[in-house]
Amino acid sequence: xxxxxxxxxxxxxLNRLQDLELHMLETVRRWITARTKSDRxxxxxxxxxxxxxxxxxxxxxxYISQVSKAWTRVVxxxxxxxxxxxxxxxxxxxxxxxxxxLIQEKQQLRRFFQEAHRELGQELHKVVVTDxxxxxxxxxxxxxxxGLAKRKYEETxxxxxxxxxxxxxxxxxxxxxxxxxxxxxxxxxxGAQQHQNAYQETLLPxxxxxxxxxxxxxxLVLRKDILAEYLRVSNLTAxxxxxxxxxxxxxxxxxxxxxxxxxxxxxNRSQPVSGPPLSFDCLVTEAMSFLLPGQxxxxxxxxxxxxxxxxxxSEELEQLGKVRKEKSAHITELEKEIEEMRAIPNYNTxxxxxxxxxxxxxxxxxxxxxEHAELRLKAQQGMLNSALDAxxxxxxxxxxxxxxxxxxxxxxxxxxxSNSSSSSPMGKDNLKQAFTSLFRYSRVPVVGLTEEKxxxxxxxxxxxxxxxxxxxxxWYHGALSRHEAQRLLANEGDFLVRESHxxxxxxxxSAMAAGQCRHFIIQNVNNQFxxxxxxxxxxxxxxxxxxxxxxxVSKKSGVILxxxxxxxxxILNHDDIQLKEKxxxxxxxxxxxxxxxxxxxxxxxxxxRENLPQDMKQKFLMEARILRQYDxxxxxxxxxxxxxxHPVYIVMELVSGGDFLTFLRAKGTALSVRQLLYLSQQAAxxxxxxxSKNCIHRDLAARNCxxxxxxxxxxxxxxxxxxxxxxxxxxxxxxxxxxIKWTAPEALNYGTFTSSSDVWSxxxxxxxxxxxxxxxxxxxxxHVTREKVDKGYRMPCPDHCPSTVYQLMLxxxxxxxTQRPHFSEVHKSLVAIHSSxx
Numbered sequence: 001x002x003x004x005x006x007x008x009x010x011x012x013x014l015n016r017l018q019d020l021e022l023h024m025l026e027t028v029r030r031w032i033t034a035r036t037k038s039d040r041x042x043x044x045x046x047x048x049x050x051x052x053x054x055x056x057x058x059x060x061x062x063y064i065s066q067v068s069k070a071w072t073r074v075v076x077x078x079x080x081x082x083x084x085x086x087x088x089x090x091x092x093x094x095x096x097x098x099x100x101x102l103i104q105e106k107q108q109l110r111r112f113f114q115e116a117h118r119e120l121g122q123e124l125h126k127v128v129v130t131d132x133x134x135x136x137x138x139x140x141x142x143x144x145x146x147g148l149a150k151r152k153y154e155e156t157x158x159x160x161x162x163x164x165x166x167x168x169x170x171x172x173x174x175x176x177x178x179x180x181x182x183x184x185x186x187x188x189x190x191g192a193q194q195h196q197n198a199y200q201e202t203l204l205p206x207x208x209x210x211x212x213x214x215x216x217x218x219x220l221v222l223r224k225d226i227l228a229e230y231l232r233v234s235n236l237t238a239x240x241x242x243x244x245x246x247x248x249x250x251x252x253x254x255x256x257x258x259x260x261x262x263x264x265x266x267x268n269r270s271q272p273v274s275g276p277p278l279s280f281d282c283l284v285t286e287a288m289s290f291l292l293p294g295q296x297x298x299x300x301x302x303x304x305x306x307x308x309x310x311x312x313x314s315e316e317l318e319q320l321g322k323v324r325k326e327k328s329a330h331i332t333e334l335e336k337e338i339e340e341m342r343a344i345p346n347y348n349t350x351x352x353x354x355x356x357x358x359x360x361x362x363x364x365x366x367x368x369x370x371e372h373a374e375l376r377l378k379a380q381q382g383m384l385n386s387a388l389d390a391x392x393x394x395x396x397x398x399x400x401x402x403x404x405x406x407x408x409x410x411x412x413x414x415x416x417x418s419n420s421s422s423s424s425p426m427g428k429d430n431l432k433q434a435f436t437s438l439f440r441y442s443r444v445p446v447v448g449l450t451e452e453k454x455x456x457x458x459x460x461x462x463x464x465x466x467x468x469x470x471x472x473x474x475w476y477h478g479a480l481s482r483h484e485a486q487r488l489l490a491n492e493g494d495f496l497v498r499e500s501h502x503x504x505x506x507x508x509x510s511a512m513a514a515g516q517c518r519h520f521i522i523q524n525v526n527n528q529f530x531x532x533x534x535x536x537x538x539x540x541x542x543x544x545x546x547x548x549x550x551x552x553v554s555k556k557s558g559v560i561l562x563x564x565x566x567x568x569x570x571i572l573n574h575d576d577i578q579l580k581e582k583x584x585x586x587x588x589x590x591x592x593x594x595x596x597x598x599x600x601x602x603x604x605x606x607x608x609r610e611n612l613p614q615d616m617k618q619k620f621l622m623e624a625r626i627l628r629q630y631d632x633x634x635x636x637x638x639x640x641x642x643x644x645x646h647p648v649y650i651v652m653e654l655v656s657g658g659d660f661l662t663f664l665r666a667k668g669t670a671l672s673v674r675q676l677l678y679l680s681q682q683a684a685x686x687x688x689x690x691x692s693k694n695c696i697h698r699d700l701a702a703r704n705c706x707x708x709x710x711x712x713x714x715x716x717x718x719x720x721x722x723x724x725x726x727x728x729x730x731x732x733x734x735x736x737x738x739x740i741k742w743t744a745p746e747a748l749n750y751g752t753f754t755s756s757s758d759v760w761s762x763x764x765x766x767x768x769x770x771x772x773x774x775x776x777x778x779x780x781x782x783h784v785t786r787e788k789v790d791k792g793y794r795m796p797c798p799d800h801c802p803s804t805v806y807q808l809m810l811x812x813x814x815x816x817x818t819q820r821p822h823f824s825e826v827h828k829s830l831v832a833i834h835s836s837x838x
Contacts, residue, residue, distance in 0.1 A: 002265070004209035008200075009270035011117055014211065016108045017264060021215075024067070025106060025222070029099045032230060036092045051079075065263060066255045067219060073251035074227070077244045095230040102221055103334030107353055109218070112358070113211050115818070121201055126692075127195040127376075128278065135181070135188045139284050142181040146288065146401075149174040158490050175719055176301045179399060182291050183302060185284070187309075189294070190383055191376045193278045198372035206368050210361035216353045217255040217500030222256045225350040254390060275504070290400035296387035299399040301667065303391075310384045320374045327367035334360040470539055471573065471644050473497070475564035478571075481618055485510040486517045493562025497522070497539060501644065507539060511557040520553055570628055572596075572640040572651060577605060583658075586717075588612060588620040589647065593654060596639065603639055606650040617648065623718040624650045626695065636706060636716040657707030657713055661773055662701060668772030673802060677834040680769050681803075682713040684830050687762060688823035690715070691755045698753050700761040701742050702768040740782035745790055746817055756817035762826065763812025770805060771798035804833050 007014060034052075107794035153167040231248055280294040291297060294321075298306060331745065338356050470476050477485070480498040485508075488496065495511035500521070508530070509520040520531055522542070528535025529542045531553050536542040546553065546561045553559040578595040589607040596603045608620045627638035642649035657663055671679075683705060690697060697718065740748065744760035747753050764776050776795060777785045794813050797806040808829055814820045821829070 002209055003212035003261075004207075006265050006269050007208055008204055010268045013264075013268040014208075015110070015114065017261075018106065018113070018215075021218075022106055023111070023374055024071075025099060025103045027105060028071070028222075028226070029096065032092055032096045032099060035230075035234070036096065038430055066260055070227075070251040070255050074248045077248045077251075081241055081244045092230065092233055095226045095233065098221070098229070099226050101216060102226065102354075105358065106218055109211070109214050112362060113207070117204075120207065124195065124199045128192045131188055132192050132278075133162065135185045136281065136284060138176075138676040139185045142178040143284060143288055146171075146174040146178040151403075175399060175401060178288065178291075178401075179297050179299065179302050180305060182285070183296055183306065186280070186294060186296055187380045187383070189278060189280055190379050194376040194379045195372065196278055198375065202371060203368060207365055210365060212261065212360055214354070214361055216260065217357050217576055219255065219257040219260050220524035221354050222352040223252055223257070227252045271820065288401055297381060297399075298387050298391050298396055300396045301399040303396040306384055306388060310388065311382065312383065313381045317374060317377050320370055320377070323365055324370045324374065326479065327363055327370065331360055331363050331367065334363065335378055379791060435584075448727070468540065470497075473540060473543075474566045475543065475638070476644070477565075477567055477644050477646050478642075479641055481614060481621070482508075482510070482519065483618055484621070485519075488565050489517050491563060493560060494565050495559075495561045495563070496565045497543065509543075509553065509561075511553065511559045511561060513557060518553075518557055520557075520559075568641075570624070570640045571644070572642050572649075574642045574644055574649070577603075577642060577649060577651065579605060588616065595652070596651065602654045604652045604654045606652070608648045608650075609743065610646045620648065620650070626718050627652070630689070630693065630695075631691040632686060633712070634682045634714055635689060636714045652716075655706035655708045655712075655716070657709070659703050659716075660705035660707055660713065661702035661768065663707045664769065664773030671772075673800070674778060674834060674837050676769050677805070677830060677837060679707075679711060679713050679835055681827065681830040682768055683715065683765060684762065684823055684827035686713075686715040687758060688827045691758070691823045696753050697758050697761070698747075699739060699742070700758055701739060701763055702773065705765075741776045741785055744817065745786075748786060749790075755823065756820050759812050759820045759823065759826065761815075762823070763809045766805065766809050767795055767798060768810070770801040774798070802833065802837065804829075808833075 003014070012076060047149065062389065149167070149171040153164070153171040156167045157165040231245060231252065234245075282293045283289040285293055334356055338353055338360070341353050341356070471478070475496050477488075477496050477498045480488075480496070485496060485498055487492075489510060489512040492512060492514075495509060498508050498510060500506040500508045500522055503521075506524070507522045509522055511518050511520070521528050528537065529539050530536065530545075531542075532555070533551070536545060543561065548562055548563075553561070576597045578597065580593040580595065583591045583593055583604065586606055589609040589612075592605045592607065594603045594605040595601065606620075606623075608617055612620070621641065621643075624638055624641045627636070631637070636655060637653040639651040639653060641651065663720065687697070687700065697715070699717060700715070704715070706714045706716045708714065739750070740760045742764045744757035747757040747760075767776060768774065777788075792815070794810060795810075797803070808821075808826065811821055812826070813818075
């Protein structure tokens, strides 16, 4: 019998229980305070206090408990004691302070339970309902679009070549999107099933059991450290008083924490949880029989995407494993501290143990959530591994449901089509080029191209291509930092070559041996490259010799090169980027407009100055590592990075309208309220996506948003962003680069950044939007702004700004971070305001 087993549906009853107990403790605290005063007065005042205490207790509980019965007996005995009592000892400050501390601990426990219970419910609804419905809707839409494109392609059988080629291109794109959405829906369902089982069987029962444990510990503290000490201090030696104290001691000793809540549990027992298990909705694939419900589709359209998704899952699992180990170590440490406290003889440790137990309960809850997040990801990883293992080393099968390229009803028409394609601007070669461009940036293999054409697009290199230039070697990583190299080397014999940061122009071999990363300078003596043995005419020949001959790099290290670590798929060549006009200047270097060859794709290129310290260069590349995981229409898209030589580039999609702040100041007066709401709504959607990924932006402002065509807004500038498993980031380098007027008070005062501090910054962004680009806190210095905000000052409503929007700003600027809305709630509010605005 316990909270975890029997009260899974009694959240409201548990909240009422905690409120009643807090009310009870408040009564006890008022009682002891009044008793301290009464010790200095006559017994008549003590008699009045007893009457008040009895009235205060009436109606405070809706069940009979040992604590309430014991307390009633104590009050009655004290009422008799008042007739004979003339003075009272001055030693009641101890139990009074402890009951105050207990009330604070109980209040904190109540807040923790309510927040944890709410978060578990929200996460369950998000994973099992919201995410599933969202992906299901996208899946159904993709199926409709694929079906429509298929019919249109079939209808072009008797039409011109150009129309057939365009229809076929749309058909291929929609089919690729459909297969991707199918796989996404399968994975989401897998995760949802895992999470639903974890919620019902582990997460919620553990939270409730932890709550019961803390409640019982608080009852133990009440009995042992407060009421017992109160009795000891107020005890007198007179026989009538002694007898009264014996009666009160008997009442207190009847309190048993392990059975205190038996009646309460019996009165509020939950009914067994029942409900249909989650299953794959076969209706979404009804129109596409080639898509197998609940199974991963591995084919030439999805293979690379699945491999990339598997890699991301492995990275996420590694991070979760680290977090879980840290939490487990902390739990073990807390358990040891509790045992040591309780082993100290004649030392009153009840309050300290209760505090430690509550900290341990919070840590255990976080560890369990992390563990089940691992299980959810492992289930998806297992499904992906099984699907890819079934493929083996063979080529992926062609995607089913993809129509062939020739729908002509007769050979005559086919011949005519062939002739026409040679003169058509969308002929065979042009169509291949279009597909090459399309799939290159989506990281999906090109379907239908010849091997020769693919080799021309991206050479397939072996590990021993010694006659190729250094830049084309798969193991050469260019201007990669020492820290990044160590992150890539995982297994015995892994190696790569990189450019030295400390000595420009020199090169370094980084290798993993005996569980340790070793770094060797490649010596260049008389144009001969070597380690400590014979020299070779190039680094490629040197590395090839050590691979083929299995020769150690140095006799002392014994390092042998076995496995070349290939360049990341996001790595681009500097020669593929043509820099054009300068767009602006960032924290690390200039930002240019560029052209990505060979497809003449306009891009934005961020550069990193060569004279920056090594840690700054690592921070520069951190933006790329964060962005490559994200795919959202309101987040700027990463295309790749150029690290083969200096300066290092980050290549991103080019958003044509420039930064949002300049746009507001130039064209804000021409924008309607609905348009401003639409822009704000997009910013909230992007930030809601980041919040779901535990990404803290830390620099959200109009200047760091971009405007595209048709008022499309994208969140940009992730140079200060961080991803944290627990959603909290505390910088170690101070707050020198923090934008004071956009940053939440708790982040400025304590250096604690969370999604709630991003919500504060979003409120400033809202104010910038509806003030058409005005400067926040105009005329106030950063120092004065901090002082005024800490004292409660908030900026006034901008002119012509709807009152509902300003109320949302004020909610974002709540002093208590826990009272600010989540970004998902902000987004819903803006959508509702936009819908109701004419």
